[in-house]
Amino acid sequence: MAKSLSVEVVVVGGGPAGLTAAVALASAGIETALIALRQPADHRTSALLAGSVAALETLGVWEACAGQAAPLRTLRIVDATSRLIRAPEVRFTADEIGLDAFGQNIENRHLVAALDSRATAVGSLIRVESEAVAVESRDSDVVVSTKDGDTVTARLVIGADGRRSLCRAAAGIDSRGRTYPQTALTFNLAHSRPHRDTSTEFHTEQGPFTLVPLPGNRSSLVCVVSPREAEHLQALNETELNAELEQRSHSILGKITTEPGRGVFPLAIETVQSFGRQRIALVGEAAHLVPPIGAQGLNLGLRDAAMIGELAVTARRDGGDIGSDNVLDHYDALRRADVQSRTLAVDLLNRTLLSDFMPTQSARGLGLYLLDRIGPLRRAAMREGVSPRISQPRLMRGEAL
Numbered sequence: 454m455a456k457s458l459s460v461e462v463v464v465v466g467g468g469p470a471g472l473t474a475a476v477a478l479a480s481a482g483i484e485t486a487l488i489a490l491r492q493p494a495d496h497r498t499s500a501l502l503a504g505s506v507a508a509l510e511t512l513g514v515w516e517a518c519a520g521q522a523a524p525l526r527t528l529r530i531v532d533a534t535s536r537l538i539r540a541p542e543v544r545f546t547a548d549e550i551g552l553d554a555f556g557q558n559i560e561n562r563h564l565v566a567a568l569d570s571r572a573t574a575v576g577s578l579i580r581v582e583s584e585a586v587a588v589e590s591r592d593s594d595v596v597v598s599t600k601d602g603d604t605v606t607a608r609l610v611i612g613a614d615g616r617r618s619l620c621r622a623a624a625g626i627d628s629r630g631r632t633y634p635q636t637a638l639t640f641n642l643a644h645s646r647p648h649r650d651t652s653t654e655f656h657t658e659q660g661p662f663t664l665v666p667l668p669g670n671r672s673s674l675v676c677v678v679s680p681r682e683a684e685h686l687q688a689l690n691e692t693e694l695n696a697e698l699e700q701r702s703h704s705i706l707g708k709i710t711t712e713p714g715r716g717v718f719p720l721a722i723e724t725v726q727s728f729g730r731q732r733i734a735l736v737g738e739a740a741h742l743v744p745p746i747g748a749q750g751l752n753l754g755l756r757d758a759a760m761i762g763e764l765a766v767t768a769r770r771d772g773g774d775i776g777s778d779n780v781l782d783h784y785d786a787l788r789r790a791d792v793q794s795r796t797l798a799v800d801l802l803n804r805t806l807l808s809d810f811m812p813t814q815s816a817r818g819l820g821l822y823l824l825d826r827i828g829p830l831r832r833a834a835m836r837e838g839v840s841p842r843i844s845q846p847r848l849m850r851g852e853a854l
């Protein structure tokens with residue numbers, strides 16, 4: 454029989470951003486429902502920066518992740534192009550800014566499993582295992598209908614329903630984006646040499662080739678290439694692929710064996726005109742799509758989840774309406790600068806790699822040269838990368854909502 458529920462907040466979508474929002478709100482005592490189907494295993498990995506790890510620790514999620522994650526203590530950028538002007542190698546180490554690690558790398562399947570079991574453990578979180586099919590905003594509430602005929606009424610909807618967001622469409626929020634002539638291939642690898650907690654990003658003419666440590670002698674790889682090259686790599690047999698990846702990684706990790714669970718992701722970028730309106734706030738990829746360069750996407754998504762949670766808790770404590778235009782306008786203002794600046798930086802870096810225009814190459818080379826040579830600049834860049842000054846929600850500072 455169809456059910457009707459009434460809560461303060463309903464989260465739509467059970468990816469990492471939605472699960473984090475739901476756990477954060479329910480843990481803070483807000484009546485929350487999560488409409489989500491269980492996710493299929495995602496073999497991608499996420500490099501989570503220190504603030505994201507602190508948030509997950511505060512929410513009681515990280516405990517179950519720690520054994521599956523590897524610290525990122527050194528980041529290397531190596532210009533592997535064959536262009537006339539090549540940038541020097543730049544090496545960032547976490548201890549230069551007084552940190553043990555910049556962050557931790559973990560397979561999404563382990564992260565989502567840890568969030569999922571925490572969501573179950575937070576007894577007050579109501580789980581509706583279905584798909585949302587309609588979202589209707591009204592003056593004082595919003596009604597979400599599910600495929601199974603249930604309805605959930607709330608003051609605020611958090612749309613965490615990914616890049617083809619139903620919530621975004623229901624709020625009438627436009628998004629702007631474009632595709633790149635590139636595809637990201639993802640692999641998890643076992644290798645014969647240790648990675649020494651170092652992530653290495655080789656810059657090539659087709660895009661970055663980034664190795665990120667996993668526990669033991671394992672790493673994840675995001676290899677950004679042209680769609681044609683992606684097809685070629687996908688057609689290789691296992692022995693050929695292992696040899697090709699070893700050669701592209703300049704053998705720094707020795708012999709490579711690719712593990713099952715590969716991914717193919719055409720590169721695109723997308724930003725929304727607003728982060729929330731009509732009682733609907735967008736988080737994660739429903740709000741922004743960033744190419745997988747420089748590990749930004751989910752870190753932004755977790756900051757979205759933490760920020761809307763913080764604003765909802767504050768509004769409720771002050772006796773306000775947690776889905777009001779005031780709350781959503783404030784959320785939009787707080788998230789816009791962070792998301793736009795990161796999106797722009799990723800887009801610029803990617804374009805400078807693809808461009809054969811000599812002045813563009815020189816500018817990238819000069820930027821990396823300055824980062825390499827000028828200690829205070831390098832340290833400022835590292836600090837900004839790990840914890841952005843413009844938007845650091847309480848959870849990212851290790852404080853409860």
Ligand SMILES: Cc1cc2nc3c(=O)[nH]c(=O)nc-3n(C[C@H](O)[C@H](O)[C@H](O)COP(=O)(O)OP(=O)(O)OC[C@H]3O[C@@H](n4cnc5c(N)ncnc54)[C@H](O)[C@@H]3O)c2cc1C
Nearest residue numbers: 466468469470499500584585614615737738745750751752
């Ligand atoms: C190759 C690659 C590497 C990456 N590496 C990193 C990295 O190192 N660090 C980093 O920070 N980020 C990284 N990212 C980005 C990161 O993977 C994404 O930002 C993140 O997975 C998005 O999470 P999400 O919860 O917003 O969306 P999703 O994971 O897409 O989750 C959305 C969920 O909503 C559900 N859903 C959709 N519609 C409905 C509906 N109507 N009703 C109910 N549920 C619905 C979907 O089934 C899905 O489960 C990478 C991305 C790629 C492609």
